[in-house]
Amino acid sequence: MIDGGDNSSIIRMFHVHKHYGSKKALINATLDIHRNEFVFICGPSGAGKTTLLKLLYLGDKVSAGQIIVDGINLSRIPRKRIPFLRRKFGIIFQDYKLISTKTVFENIALVLEVTRNTRRFIEKKVKSVLRTVGMEGRINAYPPSLSGGEQQRVAVARAVVGDPKVILADEPTGNLDAESSHIIFDFLNQFYNRGATVVIATHDLNLVRKTKKSVIHLNQGQIVA
Ligand SMILES: Nc1ncnc2c1ncn2[C@@H]1O[C@H](COP(=O)(O)OP(=O)(O)OP(=O)(O)O)[C@@H](O)[C@H]1O
Ligand SMILES: [Mg+2]
Secondary structure, eight states, rough: OSSSOOOOEEEEEEEEEEEEEEEEEEEEEEEEETTOOOEEOOOOSSSSSSHHHHTTTTTTSSSEEEEETTEETTTTGGGGGGGHTTEEEEOOOOOOOOOTTOOOOOOOHHHHTTTTTOOOHHHHHHHHHHHTOOOOGGGOGGGGGGGGHHHHHHHHHHHHOOSSSEEESSTTTTTHHHHHHHHHHHHHHHHHTTOEEEEEEOOOOHHHHHTTOOOEEEEETEEOO
């Protein structure tokens, strides 16, 4: 059951622990996220939100427990299949992780280049996604010349450009004003409406309350509700 599992779930965690030395970042986390679910992971700073997301795309390994993503048991995945796993995800990192020596266009195009798309398709797609996040005017800029909120919007564009099955967003509105936050949230919601699974880590309880989506509460490494 642990290998294939219930096909309605895209992410399952079973009794997952993550320790960094003596620090327990995640304690006995068990959860189930369905295909095409929109879920928030909420909790105060240090609760383990980023840690939880990281374990899903093998940005780090669990200390104990098991994780199944789209039927793949992460503890048994051969190294050469990790890129295949990662392509299921569009990830908005808390610190953006844009490449500072590449332009906005190049940062986003990279995602599409690994899967053999034509130049023409890539240009069209990158421009269109930048337009939706209001960043088309900065297509040739380098990330260090952008404000925090602008970098965040580019990071959102990069996460969605490949039409991933699952969008993992770590504080995607952390650096945005209320209006821009709303635009980004609506944008992510469109992917949900088209069938993607969206997982957002945040401490923005206002956003969570307003949107009436499911919520997983984390506190000091434990799922509390
Ligand atoms: N690489 C690491 N080495 C040591 N400790 C770590 C590491 N990564 C995370 N931690 C610790 O694990 C705990 C959970 O961290 P995590 O980054 O998951 O919290 P978070 O909920 O994302 O917080 P924030 O809202 O501030 O982003 C924290 O106490 C953090 O200091
Ligand atoms: Mg975090």
